[in-house]
Amino acid sequence: MKISSFDLNLFVILNAIYTEGSLTKAAEVVGITQPAVSNALSRLREKFNDDLFVRTGSGMVPTQKTENMILDVQSALTLIQKSVNEPDTFEPKSSERNFKLSLGDVSEGRVLPFIMKEIYKDAPNVSVGSFAYPRSDQVHALSTNNLDFVVDPIIPATDEVDSTKVFEDDFVVMHREDHDISKFKNVTIDNILDLKHLHVSGRKRGLHLIDVELEKIGFKRNVSLRCQHFLIAPPIINSTDLVLMGTRSFAKRNNLSFVEIPIEIPSMEYFLIWHKSDEGDGGHIWMKDLIVRAFKDAQR
Numbered sequence: 383m384k385i386s387s388f389d390l391n392l393f394v395i396l397n398a399i400y401t402e403g404s405l406t407k408a409a410e411v412v413g414i415t416q417p418a419v420s421n422a423l424s425r426l427r428e429k430f431n432d433d434l435f436v437r438t439g440s441g442m443v444p445t446q447k448t449e450n451m452i453l454d455v456q457s458a459l460t461l462i463q464k465s466v467n468e469p470d471t472f473e474p475k476s477s478e479r480n481f482k483l484s485l486g487d488v489s490e491g492r493v494l495p496f497i498m499k500e501i502y503k504d505a506p507n508v509s510v511g512s513f514a515y516p517r518s519d520q521v522h523a524l525s526t527n528n529l530d531f532v533v534d535p536i537i538p539a540t541d542e543v544d545s546t547k548v549f550e551d552d553f554v555v556m557h558r559e560d561h562d563i564s565k566f567k568n569v570t571i572d573n574i575l576d577l578k579h580l581h582v583s584g585r586k587r588g589l590h591l592i593d594v595e596l597e598k599i600g601f602k603r604n605v606s607l608r609c610q611h612f613l614i615a616p617p618i619i620n621s622t623d624l625v626l627m628g629t630r631s632f633a634k635r636n637n638l639s640f641v642e643i644p645i646e647i648p649s650m651e652y653f654l655i656w657h658k659s660d661e662g663d664g665g666h667i668w669m670k671d672l673i674v675r676a677f678k679d680a681q682r
Contacts, residue, residue: 388429390462393455395422396434400452401525403441405671413527425502456542463659472664474505481508481669484523484532486584487611487653488632492549493533493676500672514584524657530666531673532655535591542657548677549652553592554640558620561639569641570602578606580624582615592627595647603627631681652677 398408399419406429409416427434435442444452454509472479485493490512495607501508515523521530521538537545555574557563566573575596581603583590606624609615616636619626627639654673660666 385567387562389425390545392422392426392429393459394446396426397452397455397459399435399442400444401522403443405442411510430563460542460659463662473670474508474668476507477665478508479665479678480509480511481665482511482513482528483673484520484529484534485512486514486533487613488629489533489549491612491635492631492680493673496676496679500675520655521657524655525659530656530660530669533652534655535650535652535672537653537655540671542581543655544658544661545653545655546674547651548654548674549681551631551681552649553627553643553647554630554633555643556615556619556626556628556633556640558622559639561605561625563625563641564639566641569644571643571645573624574627574641574643575601575603577604577625578623579603580615580618580626581605581608582610582612582626582628584610590627591650594649595645599645600610 395408395412395414398411399405402408402411405419405423408414409419412419423434430447432447433445434448435444437443494510494512497510501510513529515529515532515537517534517536518576520529520532520534521540521542524532525542533548537543555563555569563569563573563577581590593603607618609618612632614640615626615628618624619638627643630640632638654670654677656666656670
């Protein structure tokens, strides 16, 4: 089969069906009608002499022929996208672009005030949306332009994305003013674990990095309250004897008293993650630089 006789747009549709598992959803992603996607699939089937996708109760399932070539197709589309992007065409002052980010509530507090201050000054018509995405959905959202960037401690295990570390901080134990823990001259890990702890997590279950490290050496926190958002943590800490093991920058930003943790615990790292197909796009470059600068400012 000669590439000169092939409509390369069909590969875009092939990839959309593969990633979405649905002709209707693929049509929405590509921006054409569902009958047009069906027609494209028919042409692809004729070209490859293979069904390519089989309709099941759970959606369009790829055949082995599709599985064999999809990585090469996706790599080729990424290279083409990078080559046609024009990094010099983005004009912040006139742009009306909407950037979609996936940030946790702590990262929102670190960077959104800085970002919006810069946007207000340099790009008055640019808007930003911050959304919560499960890690299992992040790569798909990035590949389909439902997200532009993700900030997360874990980099997805895929060649589709690139990343850079934007934040690193160590852990401390936060407490209310005049808490008994502040009266110890040399705080031990036993002193800390004797207290009742606040644990912040959006998940129903699962260990925090701190708990994983504590379990390695045979310790466990006594979690008295588990809540979803860090926003509520400061008033709880200031009004109770609960303590919170969290980052030093969070303690300082919220004027919370804290003590050092007397054992070695790995620092918290956050990474900025994006899809490779966006590299070279002027707006993407501009927003990436803005986010990186926002995290640098948060660590001052």
